[in-house]
Amino acid sequence: MLERSSYQSDVSVAPSEANGKNLDQTNGAITPHPTPHTPHPTPLPLAYTDSFETRHIGPSPDDIHQMLSLLEFDSLDALIDATVPAAIRLNRPLQLESGKGEYELLQELKEIAQQNQVFRSFIGMGYHNCITPAVIQRNILENPGWYTQYTPYQPEIAQGRLEALLNFQTMVTDLTGLEIANASLLDEGTAAAEAMAMSYGLTKTASKTFWISEACHPQTIAIVKTRALPLGIEVLIGDHRNFQFETPVFGVLLQYPASDGSIYAYQEFVERAHAAGALVTVAADLLSLTLLKPPGEWGADIAVGNTQRFGVPLGYGGPHAAYFATKEAFKRQIPGRLVGVSKDTEGHPALRLALQTREQHIRRDKATSNICTAQVLLAVIASMYAVYHGPQGLRQIAERVHQMTAILATGLRELGYSIASESFFDTLRVEVPAGKADEIIRRAHSHHINLRQIDACTFGISLDETVCSDDLIALFQIFGGGQIVHFLPEDLISPSPHPIIPPSLQRTTPYLTHPVFNVYHSETELLRYLYRLQCKDLSLTTAMIPLGSCTMKLNATTEMVPITWAEFSQLHPFAPLEQAEGYQTLFQQLEAWLAAITGFAKISLQPNAGSQGEYAGLLVIRQYHQARNETHRTVCLIPQSAHGTNPASAVMAGMRVVAVACDNDGNIDVADLKAKAEQHRQQLAALMVTYPSTHGVFEESIQEICEIIHANGGQVYMDGANMNAQVGLCRPADFGADVCHLNLHKTFCIPHGGGGPGMGPIGVAAHLVPFLPQHPVVSVGSKQGIGAISAAPWGSASILPISWVYIALMGAEGLKKATEVAILNANYIAKRLENHYPVLYKGKNGLVAHECIIDLRQFKKTAEIEVDDIAKRLIDYGFHPPTVSWPVAGTIMVEPTESESKQEIDRFCDAMIAIREEIREIEAGKVDRKNNLLKNAPHTAAALTSDEWDHPYSRQRAAYPTPWTRENKFWAAVGRIDQAYGDRNLVCTCLPIEAYQ
CATH class of the missing domain: 3.40.640.10 (Type I PLP-dependent aspartate aminotransferase-like (Major domain))
Known part of the structure; x- marks a missing residue:
C-alpha cells in the first residue's frame, strides 16, 4: 500500500490505466502525480486540510452544537452516553486506520485493482463478456439520479424506474414465451431455487423430490440443493434422456442451451413430466431465445435465467439481474416484486408494485419466499439494452455470436478435434486427446485466454458479443499446437455441413413488438428517454429520503468511481x-x-x-x-x-x-x-x-x-x-x-x-x-x-x-462520528416534532436510536386522515415519505442518517409541522374532511393547470406550500394511484401507446 501523505485532497480523479506512469489523463486534463513505486514528496504545510469525514457528515460543527443545545446536551459524548447502554459500549477506538484522502485512496485502490489480470474469458456457465452501451453506462450505471433511488413503495414518485421495470418484464415475457414475469431476482441460481420452492407449493403430488438435469450449471445445482436440504426435499440429478419418472417428482429443472452448449429438444420430456404431475422449470439463456424456440412454446411452466449479457459488466460475479417468468395462473405465487399497471385519481395509467408487495410483512412465517428485494438498477440496464438495440439489433447480436461459434467449430474440426454437440448456440464442448489438456491451458494463458475445463479431456468454449476475428485466430493457435494455422476465420464462413440449430427448435414467433423497443435506437432518442424517466423519480439528488430501517445515506462519487x-x-x-x-x-x-x-x-x-x-x-x-x-x-x-x-x-x-x-x-x-x-x-x-x-x-x-x-x-x-x-x-x-x-x-x-x-x-x-x-x-x-x-x-x-x-475514507474516528451524528439527527427530529406528533417509542432516557416512529393514528379519528394521506402530502413538499405503517400500522418511521445537513432536516421538520397545521384546519371544521389538501395529494402539474378546479383551497397552496418548493419543485408524475384497481385488473407488461394518450 502507499504510505499516507501528510495532506489530504478531495479531488476524486482516477489514476491512469497504465501502472507506473507519471501522467494521469482524465477528461482531457493531464495531472502530474507520483509513480506508485516512489515515495510521496513532502508538500508544504497547508493552512486548511480537508477530510472525507466532513464531506460525508451533513451537519457542521456549529450545526451539531445547535442541535445538541435543543436536546440539552453539552456534547456528542454526553448524548451517546445517555442513548447507548453503558454495559455494551465499546470503550476503545475501532482497530482501523485513520481516514484517508479521496485522491490518495483512489491511487491506492488502483494499485490493488492492477493486481487483477483481465484475461479474455470464454468460460461461459451463465456469465459472458458484453458491451455496455456508453449512453447506458454514463446515464444509468454512473448516474446518481438512477442509483440513489429507493424501492418504489411510493409509486407516484417512482414512475420512471417502474416504467423501465415494466419494460424489463415485457422483454422477459416476450423472449421466454411465457405470460408474466417479475421485476428481477438476485441471480440465476437463486431464481432456480425459488422456482423449485414455488413448484413444491403448487403441485398436488405427495412427492418431496425435485429432479435436476446434470446439464445445468454447477452453481445452480448447488444453490437448489442448499435450498432443498432444510425443507426435506430430495434432489435427484440425472440425464433427461434416461429419466422415466418412475420416481415421483413434483418438479424438474432443465438448462437451455445446456451448460456445455448442447441444444436439446425437450418437448417430449416436458410432456412426460406433466403427465407425471410435475412442473417444469427451464433455465434459459435470454440472448439465445432470439434464435431458439422459447420455453413457453414447448411447455415450460417457469423460465429463469440471468440478464447479465444484456449490457451488464461481468463484475467478478455481480450484481446482475436474474429473471423469473411463469404462467398467468401462477401470478400470486411469483417470488419477489411485480410491477403492474393501474390508474391514478384522474384515470390516467400509472404503475406500481402489484399483488404480494412486501408480503413477508403480512404473511411472515406463511410467506412463500424471503426475497424482499430485486436487482433494479441492473434490470433497468438490461431493459435499456433491449430498448436501445431493439428486436432486430438483438437478433443481429445473437446471429453474429452464433456465426462466430459455428466458424470456431468448423476450424476446430479442421484441426482434428471432436465437437460433442451437433446443435449449439454460443458454446462448444471440445474433446481433446488424453494428456493434452495441460498443454492447451498453458497456451491459452500465454494468450491471456481462459477456457472452461470440464474434465481431463473436455473443454468448454463460450463466445459472446465482444468476440472478434483475432480471438478466433488465437483459439485456433491454442488448439493448433501453438502454430499459426493455415486458414483464417473468413475462410470458414461457408455454412457448416453439420446441423447447428434444428428447424424444429428455431424461433418463428415475433418478440419485442411494443413501440418502446422500436423507437429509441439513436443515442439522441435514448438519452432523452432516459432523462424523461429519471425526471419522474425522486432520488437523493432531489431531496432527503428519510426512510426508517433503510438508511438512505450519501453514496459518495469517489466510492462509486472504481466499479x-x-x-x-x-x-x-x-x-x-x-x-x-x-x-x-x-x-x-x-x-x-x-x-x-x-x-x-x-x-x-x-x-x-x-x-x-x-x-x-x-x-x-x-x-x-x-x-x-x-x-x-x-x-x-x-x-x-x-x-x-x-x-x-x-x-x-x-x-x-x-x-x-x-x-x-x-x-x-x-x-x-x-x-x-x-x-x-x-x-x-x-x-x-x-x-x-x-x-x-x-x-x-x-x-x-x-x-x-x-x-x-x-x-x-x-x-x-x-x-x-x-x-x-x-x-x-x-x-x-x-x-x-x-x-x-x-x-x-x-x-x-x-x-x-x-x-x-x-x-x-x-x-x-x-x-x-x-x-x-x-x-x-x-x-x-x-x-x-x-x-x-x-x-x-x-x-x-x-x-x-x-x-x-472514514477511518476509525470517522465511522464513529458518523454513528453519533446519525443518532443526533434522529433525536433532533424527534425533539422538533414531539409537540406536534407523538413519538411512539423512546429509550431509557427519553431518547431514540438512529430512527424514530411518529404516531399518526389519532388523526383517523380527529380528521379522517390516514397515514397515507400525510405521506402523499409530503410529496407536494418535495420529500420522499418515510417508511409507512411499519413496524406499527398508522405510523411513519423516520431515519435521517448522518449525511443530511441540519438545513435539510429542518426543511423536513418544517414540512411535517406545516402538514400538522393543515390537519388542524380539518379538525376545526374549517376544511372539508373529504376534499382537502391531504386527501387529494399529491397534486400533479396536469391537475393544477386543468381548466377545472373543484377544491376549496387555492392551486398555489396545493402546489407551493413552502418557499423552497417555489425555488425547486419536484412534481409527482401521476396522481394518487388506485392500488386495488391494478390488482383486480392485473397487467404486467407494456401497454399500447394509446393507453397513455
Whole structure:
C-alpha cells in the first residue's frame, strides 16, 4: 500500500490505466502525480486540510452544537452516553486506520485493482463478456439520479424506474414465451431455487423430490440443493434422456442451451413430466431465445435465467439481474416484486408494485419466499439494452455470436478435434486427446485466454458479443499446437455441413413488438428517454429520503468511481484465482475491517442481499447444531416486531417460528422470552433479534436476552439492518450475538439502486466459522460449511469496492462520528416534532436510536386522515415519505442518517409541522374532511393547470406550500394511484401507446 501523505485532497480523479506512469489523463486534463513505486514528496504545510469525514457528515460543527443545545446536551459524548447502554459500549477506538484522502485512496485502490489480470474469458456457465452501451453506462450505471433511488413503495414518485421495470418484464415475457414475469431476482441460481420452492407449493403430488438435469450449471445445482436440504426435499440429478419418472417428482429443472452448449429438444420430456404431475422449470439463456424456440412454446411452466449479457459488466460475479417468468395462473405465487399497471385519481395509467408487495410483512412465517428485494438498477440496464438495440439489433447480436461459434467449430474440426454437440448456440464442448489438456491451458494463458475445463479431456468454449476475428485466430493457435494455422476465420464462413440449430427448435414467433423497443435506437432518442424517466423519480439528488430501517445515506462519487474500472468490472467469476489477486486483497481487507467493526471472528461475503444474509446465518446455526448431533433443535424465537423477512427466512431454513411478545414500550418482553426459551429448551435453535430494536430503541436488556438464549442451548442471530447505530459505539459479538448479517447497501454506502443491488455478508463467532458457505466452482469455506448461497463465490463482488472505499475514507474516528451524528439527527427530529406528533417509542432516557416512529393514528379519528394521506402530502413538499405503517400500522418511521445537513432536516421538520397545521384546519371544521389538501395529494402539474378546479383551497397552496418548493419543485408524475384497481385488473407488461394518450 502507499504510505499516507501528510495532506489530504478531495479531488476524486482516477489514476491512469497504465501502472507506473507519471501522467494521469482524465477528461482531457493531464495531472502530474507520483509513480506508485516512489515515495510521496513532502508538500508544504497547508493552512486548511480537508477530510472525507466532513464531506460525508451533513451537519457542521456549529450545526451539531445547535442541535445538541435543543436536546440539552453539552456534547456528542454526553448524548451517546445517555442513548447507548453503558454495559455494551465499546470503550476503545475501532482497530482501523485513520481516514484517508479521496485522491490518495483512489491511487491506492488502483494499485490493488492492477493486481487483477483481465484475461479474455470464454468460460461461459451463465456469465459472458458484453458491451455496455456508453449512453447506458454514463446515464444509468454512473448516474446518481438512477442509483440513489429507493424501492418504489411510493409509486407516484417512482414512475420512471417502474416504467423501465415494466419494460424489463415485457422483454422477459416476450423472449421466454411465457405470460408474466417479475421485476428481477438476485441471480440465476437463486431464481432456480425459488422456482423449485414455488413448484413444491403448487403441485398436488405427495412427492418431496425435485429432479435436476446434470446439464445445468454447477452453481445452480448447488444453490437448489442448499435450498432443498432444510425443507426435506430430495434432489435427484440425472440425464433427461434416461429419466422415466418412475420416481415421483413434483418438479424438474432443465438448462437451455445446456451448460456445455448442447441444444436439446425437450418437448417430449416436458410432456412426460406433466403427465407425471410435475412442473417444469427451464433455465434459459435470454440472448439465445432470439434464435431458439422459447420455453413457453414447448411447455415450460417457469423460465429463469440471468440478464447479465444484456449490457451488464461481468463484475467478478455481480450484481446482475436474474429473471423469473411463469404462467398467468401462477401470478400470486411469483417470488419477489411485480410491477403492474393501474390508474391514478384522474384515470390516467400509472404503475406500481402489484399483488404480494412486501408480503413477508403480512404473511411472515406463511410467506412463500424471503426475497424482499430485486436487482433494479441492473434490470433497468438490461431493459435499456433491449430498448436501445431493439428486436432486430438483438437478433443481429445473437446471429453474429452464433456465426462466430459455428466458424470456431468448423476450424476446430479442421484441426482434428471432436465437437460433442451437433446443435449449439454460443458454446462448444471440445474433446481433446488424453494428456493434452495441460498443454492447451498453458497456451491459452500465454494468450491471456481462459477456457472452461470440464474434465481431463473436455473443454468448454463460450463466445459472446465482444468476440472478434483475432480471438478466433488465437483459439485456433491454442488448439493448433501453438502454430499459426493455415486458414483464417473468413475462410470458414461457408455454412457448416453439420446441423447447428434444428428447424424444429428455431424461433418463428415475433418478440419485442411494443413501440418502446422500436423507437429509441439513436443515442439522441435514448438519452432523452432516459432523462424523461429519471425526471419522474425522486432520488437523493432531489431531496432527503428519510426512510426508517433503510438508511438512505450519501453514496459518495469517489466510492462509486472504481466499479467501472476494467480491473474490477471485466473479470469472470470463475477465472483462476491467480488472476484475481487484487480482488482477493480487497476481500481480505474488507473482511478484516468488518470483523473489527462487529467483533466477529470471520466474515463471509457471499450472500448478495440482506434476505440471503438472514438465510445464510440461520443455515450456519442449523449446521452447527447438526455437527453437535442436535438435529432436534429447530425452534426459532422471533419478536413480534421483527422485520417480516425474519420468519420467512427461518421457515426456509427448516425452523419452526415461535413468536415472542413485545412490551408497551416496544421492547422484547424479557419474561415472555425467558418463558418461551425454557419451554422449548430441548428444541431451541436460535433467536432472531434486531438491534437497535425495530422500533428504533437501544434495548437495555440485550445482554440478558442473549444470555437467556445461550443458557437454553440456542444461538443468537442478529439482524444487522440497524448497524448504522452501532458502528464504533458497540459490537454485536461483544454483547452476545453469534451471527449477524450486514446490509452493505445501508450502513456501508452501497447505493440502493431503486431497490437493488444489495449485499448481505454475515459475520460469525469463532465456533461457527467452519460452517460458512462453500461454493462448487471456486474453493471457499470448509468441508463442514453450508452449501452455496449465491451463484458467485463472493456474491456481487464488483460493488464491494464501494464499502471498502467508504471504510478507508472514514477511518476509525470517522465511522464513529458518523454513528453519533446519525443518532443526533434522529433525536433532533424527534425533539422538533414531539409537540406536534407523538413519538411512539423512546429509550431509557427519553431518547431514540438512529430512527424514530411518529404516531399518526389519532388523526383517523380527529380528521379522517390516514397515514397515507400525510405521506402523499409530503410529496407536494418535495420529500420522499418515510417508511409507512411499519413496524406499527398508522405510523411513519423516520431515519435521517448522518449525511443530511441540519438545513435539510429542518426543511423536513418544517414540512411535517406545516402538514400538522393543515390537519388542524380539518379538525376545526374549517376544511372539508373529504376534499382537502391531504386527501387529494399529491397534486400533479396536469391537475393544477386543468381548466377545472373543484377544491376549496387555492392551486398555489396545493402546489407551493413552502418557499423552497417555489425555488425547486419536484412534481409527482401521476396522481394518487388506485392500488386495488391494478390488482383486480392485473397487467404486467407494456401497454399500447394509446393507453397513455
